[in-house]
Amino acid sequence: MKTKITIAIAAALMTVACAGSEPLSQGSAHANTPSSQGLASETITTTSARQVNTEAPITMTQIMADPDWLGRSPESAYWSWDGRHVLFDRKREGSPQRDRFIRALTEGGNGAVVALSELHQHAYANGVFNADRSLKAYIFERNIFVLSTDTGSVMQLTRDSANKSDVQFLADGRLSYRSGNDFYAVNLANGFTEQLASLQMQDAPKPVKDPADILMQEEIDLIEYNRVQRRIQLERHEDQERLQQENPSLAPKPIYLGRNQQIAEVSLSPAGDRMIVALTEPQTWRGDSDLMPRYVTETGRIENQDVRRRVADAKPVHHTLWLIDIATGEKTELSYASLPGWDEDVLRSVREENYAARGDTYVSERKARAIGVMPRWSAPEGNIIWNQDGSAVALMLRAWDNKDRWIATVDLEGARLNSQHRLHDEAWINRDFNAFNWLPNSQQLWFLSEESNYSHLYVRDVARGTTRQVTSGRYLVDEVTLNHAADTFYFQANKEHPGIFEIYRVPVAGGQVERLTHLEGITSYVLSPDESRLLLTHSSALQPPELYVQTTEPGATVTRLTETVTDEFLAMPWPAPEIVPVPSSHVDDPIYSRVYLPDNFDPNRAEAYPAVVFIHGAGYLQNAHAGWSNYFREFMFHSKLTQQGYVVLDLDFRGSAGYGRDWRTAVYRQMGTPEVEDLVDVVAWMGEHRNVDVERVGTYGGSYGGFLTFMALFNEPGLFKAGAALRPVTDWAHYNTGYTSNILNLPQDDMIAYRRSSPIYFAEGLEDALLISAPMVDANVFFQDSVRLVQRLIELEKENFETAIFPVEDHGFVQPSSWLDQYRRIYKLFEDNLK
Structure with a gap:
């Protein structure tokens, strides 16, 4: 039995319903019960409270037009210094450029554009505070500014064209920054600037x-x-x-620091007396990179563009860590030998299997692994973090093979790394959930870890050598903010449902997790300067992101700040998708999917419905959630398909984000196998539960979705009568290193995994209609991928395929005419083969 529960959002125009045994209100105690992830009985149905013209036709021309017609949602929102305004970016109409907007909380409308002459006064979103938070320093257009959080006045410290970075307040109150490889400190009282250190690569x-x-x-x-x-x-x-x-x-x-080295990372102590520097060999693209020809150019001549190297050409990247005494210039190398597993042969079983397949015997040996500092983009709090007075420092390190992540502190006197936490994964360490930092005025570190399958908060007591888990359960913790008093963590989590992300808080000491928001979609947040309010960016399945504000009290009233979506979009008859947990025949957890049904859907109609299955890209991405999808064109295309009598399903196959480590790593060494098993399950489920004719189902997807379209058509002929593969990967040995080597290791170590996972090895299985859509200047998935597969299909004498090329498009299409041409072809493919 399913009971729909609707939670009203003040002034949000949208409501969301979820399934459960009893109505769920904002004050319900059910909000703090354990997560229901994995319960196949739970279904969310999004509904709309607005008036729409259900008879209005959804046209392909409108869907694929410049997306400005939908609206221009707020992006990168943050609080003003005094908490009286919010600032955010919006796409400029008819241009890819963004403008900065400011809106007072007490005023209506969508705010006003910040004048170019005033941008420097409002560019402090990512600034850093001094010890008492009375000053905030930031960089705007290569120059340094300091904001007084008492008066709002802004002081400009530099006015030149040199690049600057790594702004921080030192323990003595001075402000330091980096320019090139030189580090400076400014005395804000008198303006005196001194060079602290100059690093020379010779x-x-x-x-x-x-x-x-x-x-x-x-x-x-x-x-x-x-x-x-x-x-x-x-x-x-x-x-x-x-x-x-x-x-x-x-x-x-x-x-x-020596020749033939480059600085990978560097961090100055707040005490100004020490630095940690990570050095590596110079990384260049030339020599083992590829060239991509451009045929449509201003010159009328073919021009070549340098593009990335392939995973087959990958070379290990290792960082040498140095602790530097700034006063003496003394350098001491920090050895990795104290890290557990630093010399393990973590690929032993993989290599043994591959050697045996070649008729050889692999002899394992222990030797130093390539290890370095975690990339900054993967560590949102930073990857080398000092405590407030510079007396302690922690680093997040990872093995280049990405089977291990370490958090280590440094014995500054003994110049030695001390491991505080090792996260090992037989598959690969996630690129997400790597935030960590010190708890102020303590010898404790907080960090995120997937060691319990889901990302959760932990606190490590460095002095005592103990670790405690702060949050637990079948949900993900992300976007962590520690309050000023250092007694409460705020965070985003999908605690109630894997497709609903809300804002929560929990005491640092541990205890009850409080749910603060009840918007029932995708919600992110920024805590206000006085920590009394939350600036929320929220979306639902039918509502693009808008800004809201509420206090930090659980279940507080939400006030909507922006309305940027056009009336034209709101008036269209977009169908509200269900979010359904489709039972899996291979694992205990269900396959969460968005399901779109035609108007006046009849589950008992004599003639079963044709259907289309959309396969999202990226692999590790979540799309069957209750928020606005980045695949907004596909959402509109699915809406058109329902008007034409199709059922549409959009699944989060194994390997997708949002469901924990085990779901993510199910594709390790077998990309395309568990996902196709999930496709088989959802097609069967549609036939049994949504009156779909399983003999008239098509599929399509881009990038990773294009890859899976190939794998499904080649390895499960007849499952789909037609498939469209857009910007598709056909051979993983030709893709990039950072993504592919995590999941399939390196070709020289694990060719078994590459052959098992690459569609080009299974092309002889094609029986059904196939459309290959290939952008020619794709710097992500090379055009060559499609060309090689087409040649393979020609050699196999396959007939039922066609190729569409797009001469000026990169991986992400830009031109509306290209979008329109591509989706007209996909639509025709389905109409010709499924109707």
């Missing part, structure tokens, strides 16, 4: 020494000019050394 100059050989000695003894020049050189060197030592007005001597 060998230290050699001092004047004794003659190098007998010929040099003879020349000095024989020629007076040489003797005089040598004496002058020695005197000049000695004078400069004494001046450097005795005159405090001079900049410190450079710190020489």
Whole structure:
């Protein structure tokens, strides 16, 4: 039995219903019950409270037009310094450029564009605070500004064209920053600026020494000019050394890091006395990268573009860690040998299997693995983090094979890494959920980890060597904010349903998790400066993102701030999808899917419905959720299909985001196998539960979705009568390193996984209609992928396929005419084969 429950959102124009045994109100105690992820009885049905013209035709031309006609939603929202305004970006109409908007909480409308002459006064979203939070420093257009959080006044510290980064307040109140490989500190009281350190990527100059050989000695003894020049050189060197030592007005001597190295990461201590530097060999694309020809150019001539290297050409990247004493310039290498597993042969079983397949025997040995600092884009709090006074530092490290992630502190006196946490994964460490930081004025670190299958909060007591778990359950914790008092964590989580993300909080000491928002879609947040309110970016399945505000009290009233969606879009008859947990025949957890039904759907109609299954891209991405989809064109296309009598299903196959580590890594070494098994299950479910004719089902998808379209058509002929593969991967050995090597290892280590996972090896299985849609200047999935597969299909003498090329498009299409042409072809494919 299913009971629909509707939660009203004030002024939001939308409502959401979810299935359960009893009505769920905002004050219900059910809000704090364990997550229902994995319960196949739970279904969400999105509904609309607005008036729409249900007879209005949805046209392909409108769907694929410039998306400005939908509206231009707020992006990257943040609070003003005093919490009285919100600021956000909006796409400029008819242009890819963004404008900055500001809106007072007490005013209506969507705010006003910030004048270009005033942008520098409002660019503090990612700024850093001093110890008492009275000042906030930030960079705008390469220059440094300081905002007073007492008065709102802004002081400009620099006005030049040099790039600057790594702004931070030092423990003594000065402000430091990096320009190139030089580090400076500014005394805000008097403006005095000094260079703290200059890192030079070259060998230290050699001092004047004794003659190098007998010929040099003879020349000095024989020629007076040489003797005089040598004496002058020695005197000049000695004078400069004494001046450097005795005159405090001079900049410190450079710190020489050696040739043929580049800085991967560097971090200055808040005490200003030490640095940690990660060095690596120079990384260049040229030499083992590819060239991509462009045929449509302004010059009328073919132009070549450098593009990424392939995973088959990948070389390990290793960082050498150095602890540097700034005063003396002394460098001490931080060895990885203290990290558990630093020299393990983590691919032993994989290599043994591949060697045996070649008739060889693999001999395992322990040797140092390539290890480095976690990339900054994967560690939102930072990857080298000092405590407030610079007396302690923690680093997040990862193995290049991505089977291990470590959080390590540094014994600053002993120059030694001390492992505080090791996260090992036989598959791969997630690119998400790597936030960590110090708890202020303590020897404790908080961090996120997937070790319990789901991302959760942990606190590590460095002094005691103990770790405790703060949150637990079948849900994901992300977007963590620690309050000023350091006693409460705020975070985003999908605690009540895997497709609904709300805002929660929990005491740092542990205890009850409080649900703060009840918007029933996808909601992210920014805590206000005084920590009394939440700035929310919220969307639902039929409502693009808008801004809201509420207090931090659980279940508080929500006020909507923006209305940027057009009346034209709101008036269209978009069907509200169900979110259905489709039972899996292979694993215990269900396959969550969005299901779109035609108007006046009749489950008992004599003639069963044709259907289309959409396969999302990226692999690790969630699309069967209750929020606005990034696949908004596909959502509108699905709406058109329902008007034409199709049932449409959009699934989160195994490998998708949002469902924990085990669901994510199910595709390890077998991309395309569990996902196609899930496709088989959802097609069977549609036939049994949504009156679908399983002999008239088509599929399509882009990128990873295009890859899976191939795998389904080649390995399960007859499952789909037609499929469209857009910008598709056909051979994973030709894709990039960062994505592919995590899931399939390297081709030289695991060719079994590549052959098992690449459609080009299964092309002989094609029996059903296939459309290949290939952009020609795709720098992500190369056009060559499609070309090689077409040649393979020709050699196999396959007949039922066609190829559409798009000469000016990259991986993400831009031109409305290209979108329109592509989807007209997909629509025709379905009409010709499924009707």
